Amino acid sequence: MIIDSHCHLDDERYNDDIDAVIERAKEQGVEKFIIPGADPKTLARAVELAEKYDEVYFSVGVHPYDAKNYDRNYLEKYVSHVKCVAIGECGLDYFRLPESEEAIEIEKKLQKEVFIDQILWAKELKLPLIVHIRESSVDCLELLEKHAGEDGGVLHCYNADESLLKLSSKNFYYGIGGVLTFKNAKKLINVYPKIPNDKLIIETDAPYLTPHPYRGKRNEPSYTKHIASKMVELSAIEQDRLESMTTNNTKRLFTKIR
Numbered sequence: 001m002i003i004d005s006h007c008h009l010d011d012e013r014y015n016d017d018i019d020a021v022i023e024r025a026k027e028q029g030v031e032k033f034i035i036p037g038a039d040p041k042t043l044a045r046a047v048e049l050a051e052k053y054d055e056v057y058f059s060v061g062v063h064p065y066d067a068k069n070y071d072r073n074y075l076e077k078y079v080s081h082v083k084c085v086a087i088g089e090c091g092l093d094y095f096r097l098p099e100s101e102e103a104i105e106i107e108k109k110l111q112k113e114v115f116i117d118q119i120l121w122a123k124e125l126k127l128p129l130i131v132h133i134r135e136s137s138v139d140c141l142e143l144l145e146k147h148a149g150e151d152g153g154v155l156h157c158y159n160a161d162e163s164l165l166k167l168s169s170k171n172f173y174y175g176i177g178g179v180l181t182f183k184n185a186k187k188l189i190n191v192y193p194k195i196p197n198d199k200l201i202i203e204t205d206a207p208y209l210t211p212h213p214y215r216g217k218r219n220e221p222s223y224t225k226h227i228a229s230k231m232v233e234l235s236a237i238e239q240d241r242l243e244s245m246t247t248n249n250t251k252r253l254f255t256k257i258r
């Protein structure tokens with residue numbers, strides 16, 4: 001049994017075949033799904049899916065790309081929902097920054113403010129965080145060490161930066177996705193064995209980051225099997241044990257999952 005801890009099933013690319021996507025995943029042993037709230041525009045869709053399917057959960061937050069649309073008042077009405085399991089995905093993303101020095105400063109400042117507000121909100125509600133980190137390890141580490149509460153969270157889009165392993169002692173987990181199956185993922189493959197076993201969780205980030213051998217196609221939760229197989233290869237433990245271990249880890253972090 002596997003939990004896909006990060007799949008954007010509220011994305012419009014699933015509008016036409018969501019039932020089949022969930023069915024295919026269940027046939028591959030995926031028992032639960034978490035839709036990370038990234039874009040307030042699709043949050044209503046995430047809630048609709050969580051109310052329709054027992055297996056689907058969601059979180060509430062704003063992705064760094066959308067930082068300018070952050071509005072805690074708007075998100076507040078969703079956060080107390082019984083199936084809202086976390087705050088996020090929030091974080092910092094310095095991959096796509098504007099051109100001028102001045103605009104970069106403004107963008108980074110905005111992303112940090114919005115990220116800190118979500119970290120503090122999670123602490124207040126005693127919920128874990130789903131954190132997006134891209135080209136921003138130093139700043140993310142600093143903000144999480146300074147502000148995060150005891151409920152920790154998961155580092156998604158984990159760009160294999162060893163310095164982030166420090167956060168495992170602050171109850172942070174590491175979301176492993178399709179990148180692990182890529183031929184050019186040397187950095188992640190080197191760091192992977194250093195992640196404590198009890199801090200590994202599985203995520204597809206569907207519809208993005210499709211694992212090998214489906215790269216180029218739309219990603220979906222049924223492909224978690226390919227991520228798990230690669231983890232088995234690198235961990236030297238059996239598939240069944242890896243699946244139950246990561247599922248238990250995911251449930252330990254997201255305590256609202258039933």
Ligand SMILES: [Zn+2]
Nearest residue numbers: 006036089205
């Ligand atoms: Zn995501």
